[in-house]
Amino acid sequence: MVSRLLSKAIIVFIVTIVSTLGLSMGKVDAMAMQDRATWLWDTAKIVEDESGVLSFLESKQVNKLYLQINSDIASNYYKSFIDKATAKGIKVYALDGSASWVSTEGYKMQDQLFDWLHTYNENAAATEQFSGVHLDVEPYLNSGWSSNQAKTIESYQALLIRAKGDTDRLHLPLEVDMPFWFDEITYKNQFGKGLLADWVIDQVESVSIMAYRDAAKDIINIVEHEINYAKKVKKSIVIAVEIGASDEGENITFYDDGEAYMNKQLAQVHQQYANKKSYNGFAIHHVDSWMNMQR
Numbered sequence: 001m002v003s004r005l006l007s008k009a010i011i012v013f014i015v016t017i018v019s020t021l022g023l024s025m026g027k028v029d030a031m032a033m034q035d036r037a038t039w040l041w042d043t044a045k046i047v048e049d050e051s052g053v054l055s056f057l058e059s060k061q062v063n064k065l066y067l068q069i070n071s072d073i074a075s076n077y078y079k080s081f082i083d084k085a086t087a088k089g090i091k092v093y094a095l096d097g098s099a100s101w102v103s104t105e106g107y108k109m110q111d112q113l114f115d116w117l118h119t120y121n122e123n124a125a126a127t128e129q130f131s132g133v134h135l136d137v138e139p140y141l142n143s144g145w146s147s148n149q150a151k152t153i154e155s156y157q158a159l160l161i162r163a164k165g166d167t168d169r170l171h172l173p174l175e176v177d178m179p180f181w182f183d184e185i186t187y188k189n190q191f192g193k194g195l196l197a198d199w200v201i202d203q204v205e206s207v208s209i210m211a212y213r214d215a216a217k218d219i220i221n222i223v224e225h226e227i228n229y230a231k232k233v234k235k236s237i238v239i240a241v242e243i244g245a246s247d248e249g250e251n252i253t254f255y256d257d258g259e260a261y262m263n264k265q266l267a268q269v270h271q272q273y274a275n276k277k278s279y280n281g282f283a284i285h286h287v288d289s290w291m292n293m294q295r
Contacts, residue, residue: 034281099141206236216268230278244289
């Protein structure tokens, strides 16, 4: 009788341990699936220091890279870099965009990107292909933002609709960078009316919110609307932070704070939003600044 009771107790103990481990693994897997992303603007680095860049990304546990497209660089360099990145579990997204894209002739530059990308992916092996498109178009940097904001916003919206059509044809997801304050900008035009932030989130698979602040409480506050709205419409939000030098204010960047301090702040942000399905990790702006950041 004692033996049976003991055996039963051991079985219950084992089941409990396995269940606990299963839950723990589930949490670990969920975190591993989130984005840890960064931008690489200086594409020449994949030519001049391919192994160094890849080693750095791996050391920082980056799993997504937004890689600037430079058509002057031979496709073979992209193929080599993306193939090696893929082997390390890093997805590479084609990065491009400019405030000039919202100008009258801006669509030509946009078309050049997608024409190049179509040709590239058509001629690349599966492990060499881009996994998606990441646009960094900041319409507020265009002169039209101050002279005719409503028209510039409409041009920006038309640009994203066009880009979504292009990425759908390429069977690739579309992501964009967006400032946190787009939730204070309204629109009323052919695309409807409402908050620009909500409209952008509706159009794309994922939005990287440029939450450029250096304190967890501030970051948490300025992305709250986007996190909640994206949850409602089942979209993804990545919280982006700045680590380069900035003259826009003392609280904009982690540049003077160091990486250890940044990681502590991001841990607090993660704790705040970990249970929100729309929250999908962090993006650090950008590779060059990160490489030179004080520890």
